[in-house]
Each structure stands twice: as C-alpha cells, then as structure tokens.
Amino acid sequence: MRKYCFVLLIGALFASCTGVSLDKTIFIPDEEDRRLPAYSEWGYNSFGAQYERDYFLASRFLFPCKIMYQGGMLHFSLNGVIRNNVEMSLLFVFPWVQMDGYRDLVQLNNVLIDLSSDDCTVKILQGDKETILDIISGELHFKRAQLLIVDDIENRAILSGVFDLHFLQNNFPSTISNGRFDVGVDHKVFYQ
Secondary structure (H helix, E strand, O other), rough: HHOOOOOOHHHHHHHHHOOOOOOOOOHHHHEOOOOOOOOOOOOEEEEEEEOOEEEEEEOOOOOEEEEEEEOOOOEEEEEEEEOOOEEEEEEEEEEEOOOOOHHHHHHHOOOEEEOOOOOOEEEEEOOEEEOEEEEEEEEEEEEEEEEEEOOHHHHHHEEEEHHHEEEEOOOOEEEEEEEEEEEEEEOOOEEO
C-alpha cells in the first residue's frame, strides 16, 4: 500500500514539475479491446464502455466526471462522446451519507451499488434529451477511492471502478457493458 501511494505521489510530482495538467485525459488502450481504455487506478481522467456495438468514451474537451451531492443523493456523471463525437452523459443517482466535499468521496472505496434497486436512477443525457433508463440489472462498483496528495496538500480524490447495466429503452432491451472509469474529482467538479 505504501509503495503504491509513493508511486502515485511521485507521478503527481513529476506531472506538476513538467507542467502536465492533472485534469488531462490520458487514454491507455485495453489489451483485449484497444477501443476501450485499460482499467487503471492512477487518475487518468478516462472512462469507457461498450454501448451496444458502439463505444462511449471520455473526450479531451469535457470534464469526464462531475459529482453532485444533494438531498441525500449522490449524482455521479460520466461525460463523453459516442458515435461521430456526439456528446453524451451517463448519470448514476443513488442514496449516500452526507458529503461535504470531494475529500469525502473516499467513503466510496470498494462500494458496490445495485443499479436495479428502487432507490437508484440511471439516466442518459444527449443534448436537451434526458432518458431515465428502466434498469433490468446492473452494478456500479467503486473499486478504489483515494486522495491524491501533491506537495503535502490534498489535490483531488481519485475514483476507479467498473460498471455494467442491462435496461429497456423504448421497451427494447439494451446494454452498456465493460464499463470502467478512473477519474479525478476536485473542487471544480464536485457540487453541493
């Protein structure tokens, strides 16, 4: 554990010394499907999933993740593009204990959310159109939630995990599968 934190800290220090932004999206291809990013826990600000036969991926032009805590509910959105660079957001809404800022996101470490639960909502947003998905089954697993410390100052929370869901859209079964995310969340993308 200490070794992992040390390597993460060295990477962050290297990035700050070279002028590389920690907000930048870094795409490292998966070995099995090179159109998806590899699963990582390094804060690469990347995500990807198969949406039926297409791909939903982070874009270098959008913050890949935004989080809002409101009224006992955590809103976790992944913002990217799908076919022909059409902007899309996938929004997961689920009940969670009080959060006062991005530092509290470490509570999500190794948390598994059952997306078919009655108190969870999943939405797709494209342009002005918002679609609430009728979830048949699905999970959102925050495998790792950690704080990144740069120069002895907490810089951001890094959330890494996987997701998979089966749903009805216009009474037709659809799938978002092989989802993975590795995103950094700081005060710019955490809302209350």
